[in-house]
Amino acid sequence: MEKALTQLGNLIYDQIENSEFPWIHMQSRSTDNILYDPDLRQYILGPRMIRRHSRNIRHIRPFTQMVWTAWFTKELVSLRKTSTLREVYYSARGQADIEFAGQQESDNIITDLEVALNKPREEFHVFPEERSAIFGDLTIEYTVPGYEGRRMNLTDHPDGVMIGPALTSSEFVETSADKVLVVEKGAMFTRLVEERAHDKFNAILVHTAGQSPRATRGIIHRLNKDHKLPVYIFTDGDPWGVHIAMVIISGSANAAHLRGLATPDAKWIGVWGTDIIDYKLPTEPLTAFDHKRLHELKADPRYKGDLWQHELDIFLKIERKAELEAFSQYGLTYIVDEYLPAKLES
């Protein structure tokens, strides 16, 4: 990573030495250049390129901000420190010459840098707050300072192991698991750990804490791609739950410039609209907001498959939604003893 940032710096130095106004060439992130790629099964950036040029008066501000951000992240990487979007913004404010109107502008420049370098910001050490967790038989080896070469097995802490910079940058050494089970909620994650679902299903359990942070999507991708583990996603039965699954499977439009986050072969196994009917789950009525969202999803190219359209239609037809915890009405262990085995089999 340090090399990519150094190269970017060298490029700019060379341009200056050649008496050119420095510029950076990168893919356009404008909406009309974001396409859904049916082969890759994720959003990608189209072929249109832009040149951010310091000769152009309207480009000087973002150009300067981007060069400063590249310098700052180069420092992070070489000092082996991590940071967050928010800290980067405040760090910039502390530098007399670099101005940002607000955090939004700073976040935007970090995305530009991702596009220019073709790498997610985690690789240049800018992380979100950790909230998600993982549990199961996976031995990792740390690479963070002070822990190099130390190993940990992810069953060691039965509350689940937090996914932060140390876990994200670790090597996955070995696992006896043969699948990954992803849930959106901490309560269900704790239930699965307690019912020893990792043993019963021979699975690594991942808890996304709502919309999955990118680091967590990266880990799911690695487990699927490098370790050949099939991935099953289990969310609330409502448009928000469905979309948590979809973003893991097909990525999000605003990460269209990145690879290594989507897991197109992951399967959404519930809670489906069909399950609400088949299992007679306790439900809540759809809100106007849920309605609007379901119609948006129906029009989204990622949802064009039959299963998706069918399940979205069922939510709209029954006018109801259900949470993961709704299975508790059949007893706390029903979900592990009955529902998940049935779903994994089908």
Add this chain to the structure above:
Amino acid sequence: MEKALTQLGNLIYDQIENSEFPWIHMQSRSTDNILYDPDLRQYILGPRMIRRHSRNIRHIRPFTQMVWTAWFTKELVSLRKTSTLREVYYSARGQADIEFAGQQESDNIITDLEVALNKPREEFHVFPEERSAIFGDLTIEYTVPGYEGRRMNLTDHPDGVMIGPALTSSEFVETSADKVLVVEKGAMFTRLVEERAHDKFNAILVHTAGQSPRATRGIIHRLNKDHKLPVYIFTDGDPWGVHIAMVIISGSANAAHLRGLATPDAKWIGVWGTDIIDYKLPTEPLTAFDHKRLHELKADPRYKGDLWQHELDIFLKIERKAELEAFSQYGLTYIVDEYLPAKLES
């Protein structure tokens, strides 16, 4: 805990065998019975008692709900399982005879059970979603099934160790730390771990993830009371941050029936209004909502000390607030190298 629930059950059986309509005696939780105790330095319930009586037609519903909830939690405790407020609600819905209008009613009954038994719900195995974390030299010994007697040191995972049922129920075996440093945000927690603040300050680091969950407040209390470690709390410099500190220090009105959660000797060390001025921090203007909240806090009995009133006044006077991350403007390590040492000294 199983004993307390069995006693409650026996009491009701005895009443029935004596041909009485069963009833439960408990402290009133109505607002006029919640008092601030200046000696205990926390909110407490006053002396007024109520009798929930199955002879009274208006009491039959909550009485029945409470008996069912006691039965359910007795099952949890004896099966050594944990659950959440939400799961308890759905479990009740699955029982044909127990009706709840919504989760609010169910949550309320669980609080009644806490009052009747004089124990926090965590002791009868009803937990919130885990989101908070801890890091530092503290060796714990698990008591959860499958892990009995196993030990872990809380420096083992450098992203921080999640605070869930397993950590909450563990024994604290030994620590070389001489203080506890509590922060409200994951980003600052990661910063402190990365800068080895646990070594530099010989501290156990706790991350509350916003308003501290009760399990986390219980852990802070134990570290202070049983292990004699002074506690320092470090939050955003705004009315919400101040109040995160205050709830750790003096408890909340809706936990007035519980002991073992407040840590009256904990100190709020920043970010103060004074710090915003002294350290020339980047700030945001107060919103109308912040204003209203500051005036509410000024009138709250927990805030009657001089330091609190003075700092609340400063926020109002300068009309600004600042986040923890604002210190990044002086470099990422400033907070650990300069600010915290200065604060801990004073």
